[in-house]
Amino acid sequence: MAPRSNVKGSNPRARSTARLSLNLGGLRFRGRVVRRAALLTVLATALAAGCTASSDSAHGSVAGCDTPGFVGDTIRLGFAYPDSGIGAAALAAARSGFVARIEQANAAGGIHGRKLVYVWRDDASVSTQNLEVVRDLVENQKVFGLVEASISAAEGAVYLRDHGVPVTGIPAEAFWADPSYRNMFAYSYVVDEGPPVSTFGAFAKAQGGTRAAVIQNDVSPAANAIGAKLGASLAAAGIPTVPDRFVYNPTLTDPVQLGQQLRKAGVDVVTAAFDGEDLAEVVRGIRAAGAPVKVLLAPSGYDRSLLETYGPTLSGLTAAISYVPFELGGPAHQAFLRAMSSFAPEVQPPGQELALVTYILTDLFLYGLDKAGACPTRAQFIDRLRASTYDGGGLLPSPVDLSKGFGQLATCYTFMRVNAAGTGYDLVRDPTNRDQWCGHPLTQ
Numbered sequence: 001m002a003p004r005s006n007v008k009g010s011n012p013r014a015r016s017t018a019r020l021s022l023n024l025g026g027l028r029f030r031g032r033v034v035r036r037a038a039l040l041t042v043l044a045t046a047l048a049a050g051c052t053a054s055s056d057s058a059h060g061s062v063a064g065c066d067t068p069g070f071v072g073d074t075i076r077l078g079f080a081y082p083d084s085g086i087g088a089a090a091l092a093a094a095r096s097g098f099v100a101r102i103e104q105a106n107a108a109g110g111i112h113g114r115k116l117v118y119v120w121r122d123d124a125s126v127s128t129q130n131l132e133v134v135r136d137l138v139e140n141q142k143v144f145g146l147v148e149a150s151i152s153a154a155e156g157a158v159y160l161r162d163h164g165v166p167v168t169g170i171p172a173e174a175f176w177a178d179p180s181y182r183n184m185f186a187y188s189y190v191v192d193e194g195p196p197v198s199t200f201g202a203f204a205k206a207q208g209g210t211r212a213a214v215i216q217n218d219v220s221p222a223a224n225a226i227g228a229k230l231g232a233s234l235a236a237a238g239i240p241t242v243p244d245r246f247v248y249n250p251t252l253t254d255p256v257q258l259g260q261q262l263r264k265a266g267v268d269v270v271t272a273a274f275d276g277e278d279l280a281e282v283v284r285g286i287r288a289a290g291a292p293v294k295v296l297l298a299p300s301g302y303d304r305s306l307l308e309t310y311g312p313t314l315s316g317l318t319a320a321i322s323y324v325p326f327e328l329g330g331p332a333h334q335a336f337l338r339a340m341s342s343f344a345p346e347v348q349p350p351g352q353e354l355a356l357v358t359y360i361l362t363d364l365f366l367y368g369l370d371k372a373g374a375c376p377t378r379a380q381f382i383d384r385l386r387a388s389t390y391d392g393g394g395l396l397p398s399p400v401d402l403s404k405g406f407g408q409l410a411t412c413y414t415f416m417r418v419n420a421a422g423t424g425y426d427l428v429r430d431p432t433n434r435d436q437w438c439g440h441p442l443t444q
Contacts (some may be wrong), residue, residue, distance in 0.1 A: 018079060023199040064114040065375035069144025075110075075116045077102070078091065078137035080156070080317060081149040085125035090275035090354070093305075094149035094170075095120060096344035097358035100150060103343040104335070112374040115367075119143060123150050130156040138165055145378065147365055149358050158183060166381045168365045170357065174225065177407025183382050185364060187390060187400050188410050189321035190273075190299055191437055196229040197411045200271075200297065200320065200437030201237025206431065208267035209295045212239050213262055215246045216284060224275035229409065236442050239269055250278050255285025263291035271297045275354070280310045283317050302416050302425060305351040312422035319353075320413040321424075324397050325426055326351055327416070328435060332394030360392050361383055 062073050069076040082088045098298035102116050112114055119141045122135035134156035137143045146160070148169030160167055161181050171186040173176065174193060204212070214231040217223040229232050231241045241263050248258060262270060270293050272282050279301050286293055293316075326333050336359055341348035347355055369376075370386035376384070389399040397414065414436050415426040428439045 002082075002420055009346060009390045018191065041076075042219070063374065067144065067375055067377055068138075068142055068418075069397075070114070070375065071117075071142070073110075073114050075114045076086070076143045077116060077118045077119055077139065077365070078134070078135065078141060078143035078146040079120040079148070080119070080123050080130060080133050080146060080153070082151070083120075085123035086321060087125035087151045089277060091149050091151070092276075093347050093352040093355040094358040096340065096347045097355035098149070098362045100146055100336070100344045100355070101359045101362035104339040104417065105380040111351070111366060113367045122418070123152060123156070125150070125152045127152040127155040130154075131159055134165075138163060145365065147358070147362050147380070149361075157184060157304075160184070163349050164378050164382070166368065166378055166385070166386075168361045168366070168368075170361065179406055182386055182406070184336075185368070185385060187360065187364060187392065187396060189407055190229075191225045194408055195441045195443065196232040196236070197409050197439050197441055198233060198236055199413055199437050200230050201239060201317075202439055203413075203428075203437050204234055204239055204269050204295045204297060205237040205414055209239050210235070211265075211267050212241045212269035212271065213246050213265060213267040213270040214241055214250050215258070215270065215274075216394075217278075218247050218249050220226070223273040227271060230271040230273065230297070230299075232343040232442065234269065242267055247271070248274070248278065248385060250281070252275055255281045256288045258282065258287025259285035259287070259291050261285060262293065263289050264290055269295040269297065273299055275300045276303065276306065277309075279317075280314060284310065284313050287315075288314055304349045304424075305352050307418065307424070308420055310422065312419065314418045314421065315420050315422050318415050318417045318428065320415055321324065321353075322397075322410050322413060323356065323392070323395055325425065325427070326412055327415050327425060328414075329332070332392065333397040335393075336395070353430055360395050363392060363395075364390055409441070412436045413441055
């Protein structure tokens with residue numbers, strides 16, 4: 001299947017500029033008018049938040065540069081994600097977060113006086129197609145580097161590593177934590193070959209958990225790898241995992257029947273490393289079956305769009321996040337919301353998890369461009385970003401040292417629990433009343 005694609009400059013409209021409608025479910029961008037006042041508001045807010053991308057000469061000419069992707073006064077970037085296939089629904093908001101951060105930077109003058117131009121491709125959640133699209137972005141579209149929001153990027157990653165192309169992305173596969181992929185950047189890791197951490201088990205124990213089930217997914221090896229880490233953390237806290245195998249397949253599994261199986265197993269802790277509607281359906285099935293679960297723990301699920309759809313059904317679901325939640329946020333979160341409103345209004349509500357995560361990952365790439373100088377080689381970009389610390393301009397709870405702990409699981413997380421009414425999230429503080437729960441790596 002040929003990859004789907006689009007090419008954009010400073011205008012975030014995609015596919016058709018003739019129509020003014022929005023297709024919310026499929027993230028089909030349509031034409032719209034961005035008011036000058038809105039752009040000025042985004043610029044002012046971004047500066048107040050200390051956004052990491054900057055411009056040295058917003059109004060002057062820029063020097064020539066023969067680096068791939070640097071063309072005249074522009075920098076060409078690529079974006080790869082599943083606009084179709086099994087990952088499309090879960091990652092639907094990702095492209096909007098990318099576009100919002102790119103256009104926010106362009107409104108502020110670009111990077112070192114250069115406008116950011118982007119090209120996107122659809123990898124359909126197929127690893128061979130991911131290889132095809134990233135090769136096209138590098139060899140035919142001549143991009144400098146990429147942002148990826150893919151769950152099937154392994155084959156393309158080998159190509160990008162071998163060609164020294166810088167990438168930031170969602171670390172949904174183990175290769176992201178492999179030190180040989182030093183061109184691949186993330187601010188936090190959920191899948192690696194190293195030890196699990198004690199944090200999740202300590203949290204579940206503090207909530208009264210005694211017996212656990214880890215729900216697997218037979219279409220996502222990455223979800224199962226994350227689930228194994230969670231199960232090891234629970235076991236270390238004295239919460240054994242029942243031997244029964246619980247599997248959720250969005251096209252085959254009846255969530256209520258799965259909930260009945262969990263009730264029969266007598267578990268009071270359930271973990272599910274799913275995103276979006278898959279996670280919500282699992283929780284719905286547990287509630288409908290009346291399973292006496294005290295702790296519903298997931299490494300995702302902090303998403304207000306889920307609350308609008310499922311409401312109180314999600315009550316008690318707890319998401320473990322490695323960024324600062326909106327409930328604790330400040331100027332940087334307001335800058336994100338303004339950017340989404342101005343440049344990606346099709347995403348409602350704007351504070352969706354995948355949009356925010358991809359916005360941060362795009363900001364990380366722009367931070368690297370700013371650090372690398374006016375005319376960097378790809379190798380210089382990689383070396384300078386790998387030697388840096390990064391805090392997302394206030395979107396991360398503490399600076400991340402990109403030169404140390406490469407690929408290791410984070411030991412500190414913020415736990416956000418859906419309230420009883422299903423209308424919002426409550427911060428669950430640790431026993432010492434801190435916002436984050438922190439643990440330690442476990443001996444394997």
